[in-house]
Amino acid sequence: MSEQQKEMRMAYVDTLVELAEKNKDIVVLEADLMSCTNTGVFKKAYPDRHFNCGIAEANMVGIASGLSTLGKIPFAASFGCFASRRVYDQFFLSAAYAQLNVKLVGTDPGVTAAFNGGTHMPFEDLALMRVVPKLTVVEPSDPASCAAFVRLMAGEYGCHYLRIPRKPVPYLYGENETFKFGQAKVLKEGKDICFVALGSLMVNQSLKACEKLGEQGISAGVLDVLTLKPIDTDAILNQAGKVRAIISVENAQIMGGLGGAVAEILAENCCVGANNCCKFARIGIRDEFGEVGTQDYLVDRYGLDVGSLVKKAKELL
Numbered sequence: 001m002s003e004q005q006k007e008m009r010m011a012y013v014d015t016l017v018e019l020a021e022k023n024k025d026i027v028v029l030e031a032d033l034m035s036c037t038n039t040g041v042f043k044k045a046y047p048d049r050h051f052n053c054g055i056a057e058a059n060m061v062g063i064a065s066g067l068s069t070l071g072k073i074p075f076a077a078s079f080g081c082f083a084s085r086r087v088y089d090q091f092f093l094s095a096a097y098a099q100l101n102v103k104l105v106g107t108d109p110g111v112t113a114a115f116n117g118g119t120h121m122p123f124e125d126l127a128l129m130r131v132v133p134k135l136t137v138v139e140p141s142d143p144a145s146c147a148a149f150v151r152l153m154a155g156e157y158g159c160h161y162l163r164i165p166r167k168p169v170p171y172l173y174g175e176n177e178t179f180k181f182g183q184a185k186v187l188k189e190g191k192d193i194c195f196v197a198l199g200s201l202m203v204n205q206s207l208k209a210c211e212k213l214g215e216q217g218i219s220a221g222v223l224d225v226l227t228l229k230p231i232d233t234d235a236i237l238n239q240a241g242k243v244r245a246i247i248s249v250e251n252a253q254i255m256g257g258l259g260g261a262v263a264e265i266l267a268e269n270c271c272v273g274a275n276n277c278c279k280f281a282r283i284g285i286r287d288e289f290g291e292v293g294t295q296d297y298l299v300d301r302y303g304l305d306v307g308s309l310v311k312k313a314k315e316l317l
Contacts, residue, residue, distance in 0.1 A: 005168040006168060006169070007038075008165050008168075009037050009144035011148075012018075012148070012150055012164060014132060017095070026073045027073065027075070028051070028074075030078075037105075037166070038166075039293055051063065052293075057082045061076060062117065065094040075154075076102065076105065079120055079122075080107055087104070089232065091104060096132050097264070101159070105162045106163050107165065108120070109125065109199070110201070111302060114298065120233070121291075124253050126163070127253055130229050130261065131232075131256070134159070136156075136159070136160045136165065137228040139164070140164065141169075144171055144173040145172070145173055145177075145179055149226075152181060165201065172187065173185075184225050186223055186224075187221075189221045191242070192218050192245070193244060193316065194221045195210070196223045197224060199229060202249045206309060212306060212310045220313060229261075237265065237266075241278075244317060245316040246266065247312055249284070251284070254284035258284070261279070286303075
């Protein structure tokens with residue numbers, strides 16, 4: 001884990017500015033959250049390619065879909081709660097069903113919404129987006145992977161959902177690391193247990209849990225999922241064949257999100273139950289709404305803290 005950090009929103013915006021210099025079709029849409037997403041940087045560089053659609057997120061997605069029909073590559077951003085729940089039908093029909101090229105960005109996912117509270121705390125966006133046909137769902141774990149996936153989204157035709165926090169997170173990957181949709185990354189190999197984690201918060205929590213478990217003689221590893229859909233089935237099964245237990249770890253509802261996806265993979269491939277070959281547990285939000293608080297408080301409140309990961313690992317083993 002690197003001490004160097006960068007705001008994920010700046011990794012997103014800086015990459016768009018870089019891409020827009022060479023590709024005149026890239027446009028940015030906002031729902032009156034320019035100061036939050038910091039796309040004012042893009043507006044300053046390309047004022048005629050930045051559109052503030054106001055606090056009307058569904059309309060923003062409709063405009064993005066229209067721009068896509070004209071050959072543009074629209075990146076439309078809002079808080080994750082609005083980029084999922086509020087625009088769901090508009091995005092489903094006008095963008096995904098119509099087979100257009102819209103890039104939807106949801107910021108401040110899960111407990112990273114912090115003081116914005118339960119109304120703005122999207123725990124369910126992964127489950128919602130995962131069932132949209134042909135939609136690619138990505139949650140990068142650091143600024144390097146965020147920038148890489150923004151480039152991939154811009155270069156691949158189709159609808160994508162990018163889930164990112166806004167605040168600084170540590171670098172996990174170097175500048176020359178390559179990424180692909182549907183390709184997970186092994187950050188640490190373990191012999192006893194593997195945390196299958198998604199997103200910067202939970203990947204870093206998993207790495208810290210590995211250190212704690214190592215102090216107790218337990219060998220733990222971390223698989224950084226990166227792309228929830230398509231998910232890297234082979235990487236998950238490979239880990240399941242090496243360790244005694246798998247734990248999915250996500251800053252979202254365990255129902256329908258990463259926990260559901262990993263459970264499906266293990267069950268369909270007979271990796272759980274039969275001869276007790278691989279134990280499995282899910283860590284995430286368990287059928288609850290969000291609430292107001294600091295991120296540290298909320299991490300503890302919903303059992304996403306390092307202690308909870310360590311405790312669950314020891315219980316399984």
